[in-house]
Amino acid sequence: MIGGGGDGTVWTDVDGSLLEGGGQILRNSAAYSVIFNRPVRVFNIRAKRKNPGLAAQHLASLQLVADVCGASDGFEGGYVGSCQIGLRPSKLEGGSFEADPGTAGSISLMIQASLPTLLFAGGETHLTLQGGTDVSFSPSVNYLAEALFPRLRQMGASVDMQVVKRGLFPKGGGKVKLQVQPLKEPLRPIELNGAFEGIDASSGRLRGGPSALTEVSVRVFGAGNSDVVAEAESAKHSAIERCGEKLQRGEWVLGEGVGDWGSVKLSGQVDRLIPGQSVQKGVTGTGVDITVKRADGSVYHSCIPTDRKERVGDTVLKAADALDECLGGSNGRCPTGTGGYATVDEHLQDQLILPMALANGRSRMLSGPPTLHTQTAIHIASLFTSAKFTIRAIGAEAEYQDLSCRGLHVIECDGIGFSTSSENPGGIAASATSSASGVS
Structure with a gap:
C-alpha cells in the first residue's frame, strides 16, 4: 500500500x-x-x-x-x-x-x-x-x-x-x-428555504410557497458547418416549445402569484461556435442548456451535449425532463416530484455539501430525495469533519390536497466554521478509515 x-x-x-x-x-x-x-x-x-x-x-x-x-x-x-x-x-x-x-x-x-x-x-x-x-x-x-x-x-x-x-x-x-x-472569514451558512414555512401542526399541510416561477431560458450551442447551426436553431425552438408545454400543462409548478403560464418569461439563443476560433478545429456538435429561475432566487439547470448517435430532439426532451423532479409534482411519470418546493436541482444538491460542512452555522436546502452523489459527499464529510447532517423527508410527512410533493426533502447541516486559523480543524481525529455511514 x-x-x-x-x-x-x-x-x-x-x-x-x-x-x-x-x-x-x-x-x-x-x-x-x-x-x-x-x-x-x-x-x-x-x-x-x-x-x-x-x-x-x-x-x-x-x-x-x-x-x-x-x-x-x-x-x-x-x-x-x-x-x-x-x-x-x-x-x-x-x-x-x-x-x-x-x-x-x-x-x-x-x-x-x-x-x-x-x-x-x-x-x-x-x-x-x-x-x-x-x-x-x-x-x-x-x-x-x-x-x-x-x-x-x-x-x-x-x-x-x-x-x-x-x-x-x-x-x-x-x-x-x-x-x-x-x-x-469562514464561509457563511446558506438558507435555501424558498417560500416554504414548514408543516402546519393542525392540518399537516405545507405552509408557504412554492415561489413564483419567473424565467425559463434555453441556450443551444452549435459547432460546425451551417447544417449543424441550423440543427441548433431547430433544437432551440423545440426546447422552448417543450418547456412551454410543461408550464401550460402544469407539469412544472408555476408557484404563488403566477396566474397564467404566459406570464413566465421564455427565451432562447443559439451560440455558434466557429471551429478554430471559439472551439477546437475539426469539432462538430450541439448541446442544450436550460436554466429555470424562481422569484426567491432558486436556479435550476440542465445541460446535455448531444450524442451524435441520437436526434437533437431527443436531447431536448432529456434536458427538459431532467428538471421535472425539482419543478413538478409527484405523478406516475415522476414519483419523486417535490411540488415545486425544491430550491436546488439534483446537481447543486451534492455540490453544496462540502461548503455547507465548512460553513459557520446551520445551512439548509430543499431538494428531491438525496442522490447517491449527495450521500457520498456526506459520507466523505463525516470522515474529515464533525459537521452534522440531518435529512428529513417532509414531503412524505405532509398531507397536501392539490399537489403531491412526496419527493420533497430538507437537508440541514451544522457546519464547523472552518478558517485557516482554526484549531483542531474538522474536529475529527486524523486517523480514520472509511466505511459506509448514514445521517440522522
Missing part, C-alpha cells in the same frame, strides 16, 4: 468503491486533505466503473490540487489506471497554475476539485484549465456560472470565470480561466 513504509505519517484512508464509487470521492477527499493539511490515501479508485482507476481527467484534477498545495513530491500513485493514490499536502499558497489532461476531460470537474482548496489559500489564485467545457457525465461551465457560483458567492466566496474557448468531445481543446480570492 502507498505510504506503508513506516515513516510515521498518520493517514486518513478512504475506500473509493463505496456508494457512488467514482471520481467525486477523489475530488472531495483531496479537497479536505489539502484544506486540513491531512494526508489521505484513496484505494479501490473507481472500482465499480467499466474502466477502474484514474482516467486522464482525474489525474489532471489531482495533480492540480497537489500543485496548489505544494505537494507535487507528496503525490503518489499519479498515473492513468492507478487504483490507489496518496496525497501529503504542504503549504496552501496562492499563485498561477495550469492543468490540461490532453483530452476532453471535464474542466468543470477540475474546478470542483480545486476550488474549495483555493478559498483557503494564502493569496489570490489564477487557474488556466484546458479540456472539455460541455461533455457528458459532468456539469457544463454554464452550470457553474448560472447555478453553483452564485450560491458560493452567497456564502462569501469570490470567484470569477472566463470561458476563452469551448471544448467538446472527443477533442477537447476548451480553455477556461478562473480567478479566486481567499476567504477572510
